[in-house]
Amino acid sequence: MSLDYxxxxxxxxxxxxxxxxxxxxxxxxxxxxxSALLLSGILSFSYYSHRxxxxxxxxxxxxxxxxxxxxxxxxxxxxxxxLTPRSLKSIRIRGNALLLEWKNGDVDELVRKIQCHGxxxxxxxxxxxxxxxxxxxxxxxxxxxxxxxQELLAEIERLQPAxxxxx
Numbered sequence: 218m219s220l221d222y223x224x225x226x227x228x229x230x231x232x233x234x235x236x237x238x239x240x241x242x243x244x245x246x247x248x249x250x251x252s253a254l255l256l257s258g259i260l261s262f263s264y265y266s267h268r269x270x271x272x273x274x275x276x277x278x279x280x281x282x283x284x285x286x287x288x289x290x291x292x293x294x295x296x297x298x299x300l301t302p303r304s305l306k307s308i309r310i311r312g313n314a315l316l317l318e319w320k321n322g323d324v325d326e327l328v329r330k331i332q333c334h335g336x337x338x339x340x341x342x343x344x345x346x347x348x349x350x351x352x353x354x355x356x357x358x359x360x361x362x363x364x365x366x367q368e369l370l371a372e373i374e375r376l377q378p379a380x381x382x383x384x
Contacts, residue, residue: 232310234369236299236360242338243297250289257282296339296355305354308342310372315344317354325352333373340366342373 261278294300302321309316315327327344334341335358343353358366 231312232368232372234308234361234365236305236307236356238299239297239357239359242357242359243293246289246292246297250285250292253285254282254289257285296357299360305356308354308356308369310369310376313376315342315373315376317342317352327352331373331376333370333377335370340369 257278261275261282264272264275264278295304299306299320302319304320305317306320307318309318313328315331317325317327319325326346327342328347329345329349331344332342338358340356340358341353342356343351345351361369
């Protein structure tokens with residue numbers, strides 16, 4: 218038996234999905250988070266400037282402002298525009314493992330308990346590495362073509378453990 222036959226007779230499943238920035242998602246997230254930022258900023262400033270006796274409402278709206286601000290940064294810069302070093306760059310399926318490649322050069326190889334949950338716009342992927350460390354990633358569906366999303370979901374379904382498929 219030749220070496221070429223052994224290498225190519227059982228091809229290893231190797232699919233590579235490269236993520237692209239979702240500019241439309243960034244715009245819609247920006248509008249949603251921007252309106253929440255504006256509203257909580259106005260309300261906290263209003264309670265602060267009128268020197269209300271009950272300072273609780275100021276702290277509630279001021280805290281909400283910062284919560285929405287950091288949520289907006291994570292949503293827009295990290296997930297939509299893929300600008301931060303901890304943004305997901307690509308997903309690779311190699312054999313029975315799913316590799317998450319990050320922009321900072323790190324690669325997490327998920328080999329067990331691989332699962333996926335999705336909504337209309339977001340896809341969450343998580344699993345465990347060989348050393349049982351739990352890793353999760355969130356991607357926007359518009360970062361891939363609809364055909365690539367279907368291929369990725371089919372591959373993740375193939376990688377899920379048998380006991381998960383039965384139940």
